[in-house]
Amino acid sequence: MNARQFTEAMSELDDRYVTEALSYECPHTSKASSKKLVILIAAIVAVLALCGFTAHELGLFDRWFQKPSADPTQTVQSAIEGQADKVYTICVRIDEIKVDEDETARVVKMYAGSELAGSRGWTDDYLSEHFVVVLAKYYVEYDHTKTFLDDGCMEQYFYLTQDARSGKWTIVDNTSPSTRVSP
Amino acid sequence: MIDDEKIIELFFERSEQAIRELDAKYGKVCHKLSYNILSSRQDAEECVNDAYLGVWNAIPPAKPDPLLTYLCKIVRNISLNAYYRKDAAKRSSRCTAAMEEIEDRIASPNTVEAEIEAKELSRIIEVFLDTLSAENRVIFMRRYWFADSYTDIAVFVGLSEKNVSVRLSRIRRKLRQYLIEREVLI
Numbered sequence: 126m127n128a129r130q131f132t133e134a135m136s137e138l139d140d141r142y143v144t145e146a147l148s149y150e151c152p153h154t155s156k157a158s159s160k161k162l163v164i165l166i167a168a169i170v171a172v173l174a175l176c177g178f179t180a181h182e183l184g185l186f187d188r189w190f191q192k193p194s195a196d197p198t199q200t201v202q203s204a205i206e207g208q209a210d211k212v213y214t215i216c217v218r219i220d221e222i223k224v225d226e227d228e229t230a231r232v233v234k235m236y237a238g239s240e241l242a243g244s245r246g247w248t249d250d251y252l253s254e255h256f257v258v259v260l261a262k263y264y265v266e267y268d269h270t271k272t273f274l275d276d277g278c279m280e281q282y283f284y285l286t287q288d289a290r291s292g293k294w295t296i297v298d299n300t301s302p303s304t305r306v307s308p
Numbered sequence: 309m310i311d312d313e314k315i316i317e318l319f320f321e322r323s324e325q326a327i328r329e330l331d332a333k334y335g336k337v338c339h340k341l342s343y344n345i346l347s348s349r350q351d352a353e354e355c356v357n358d359a360y361l362g363v364w365n366a367i368p369p370a371k372p373d374p375l376l377t378y379l380c381k382i383v384r385n386i387s388l389n390a391y392y393r394k395d396a397a398k399r400s401s402r403c404t405a406a407m408e409e410i411e412d413r414i415a416s417p418n419t420v421e422a423e424i425e426a427k428e429l430s431r432i433i434e435v436f437l438d439t440l441s442a443e444n445r446v447i448f449m450r451r452y453w454f455a456d457s458y459t460d461i462a463v464f465v466g467l468s469e470k471n472v473s474v475r476l477s478r479i480r481r482k483l484r485q486y487l488i489e490r491e492v493l494i
Contacts, residue, residue, distance in 0.1 A: 146454065
């Protein structure tokens, strides 16, 4: 027998074999697609986890490695010192940290009755008793191959709120650091 | 896309729209089948057009169901005729590859098949096909009827190319054994 005879015999096959081969619905497709989908999702999750880990390592989630304290200046100090733990920080030196009463009054007045305060659940009473602005003056040097942040002598305001139960202060916001003339 | 019954109605009405609808619905399948055999876009195009003409001449009175199977058989026959009209040296297609691999299994110097009619051989092959699982039967048909590549078959049945290759090899071996048992090959 040769291939031609075989091919001619194939031409004589009953239509049902051709129809079956035309209309066959693959039972593997959904399984294969599902498998590919699972692999794709797993790959995406892995990439996101890696990005998350990297971001965490770079300190991108919590800008401040703060330790809430009963003393707002201590909280700010821990946060600034926490900068030393970040991979892009070469050194940090704190020159002065103090509660700025005037700035506190100004910001409380600004926040009072505002939508922003409302959205954060800050009533006027809460702001008057549990909100302070701390001024920090510090010197910092960054590795500019790893961050775009400016370094040098910095002056920065930190906004803190106090947890009514624990009495500890937490940084909720801050101004951008501004360079100042070295003391 | 309109259904087959409507297309057949158009043929019965002798409307040329029937050809356009047929091409829109099944043109791609037909071109692929013809191209697999001829490995030439131009030749495939001609064969498919000839097949459409064949369908035009056959319907009516024919009322094929399913229409695609009917159409594919015409396309395949016309394409195979065109294939055999080519010089042997110019034949190079998926069909050639499929023929060569099956010939490796069925070629035998001592055969009685010369006396076997194509119809009789096809009945034997049909019985053999019925011994296969639906999946293996489809793989076999896609390779030796449609002349699909291993890659195309793998996609079609949702298996790896390697798996398809292994299965086809086993089916060919099984077919040879079957033909020997039926004394088609000695």
